[in-house]
Amino acid sequence: MEKLEWHVIPILPTADAEIKKIKVAGKTICLVRSQGKWQAVGNRCPHAGADLSQGWCEGNNIVCPFHRHKFDLQTGKGDVGQGNFIPTYPLKEEDGQLYVAIRKPWWKTLFSG
Ligand code: FES
Numbered sequence: 001m002e003k004l005e006w007h008v009i010p011i012l013p014t015a016d017a018e019i020k021k022i023k024v025a026g027k028t029i030c031l032v033r034s035q036g037k038w039q040a041v042g043n044r045c046p047h048a049g050a051d052l053s054q055g056w057c058e059g060n061n062i063v064c065p066f067h068r069h070k071f072d073l074q075t076g077k078g079d080v081g082q083g084n085f086i087p088t089y090p091l092k093e094e095d096g097q098l099y100v101a102i103r104k105p106w107w108k109t110l111f112s113g
Pocket residue numbers: 045046047048049050064065066067068069
C-alpha cells in the first residue's frame with residue numbers, strides 16, 4: 001500500500017509564472033498554474049523525454065514542446081490516440097505554504113512504517 005508524504009515546495013512560484021520546474025524529494029516536478037489553480041505533474045514527457053516545463057498550457061492540458069502531445073493536468077492522461085500519461089501529484093496550501101505529496105513506495109512503508 002502506498003502512503004503520501006507531504007513536502008514543502010522549496011521555491012514558491014512567482015505570481016506571473018505559469019509553468020515552473022522544481023525538485024522535491026529527488027523528483028523533478030512540473031508546477032503549472034492553469035485556470036487560476038496550481039497543479040503538479042511529472043516533468044518528463046513519456047513520448048521522448050522532453051522537459052514539459054518548457055511547454056505551454058491549453059485549457060486544462062499541458063502541451064509538450066517537442067511533438068505537442070497533450071496531457072490532462074488533473075488526471076495525467078494523454079490525449080486521445082497518444083496512449084500515454086504523466087504522473088500527477090496532489091497539492092495543498094496550509095499556513096501560506098504550498099505542499100506537494102509524493103507517493104511513498106509500498107516497500108519503503110514496510111520498512112519505515
Ligand atoms: S517528447 Fe513530448 S511529445 Fe514527443
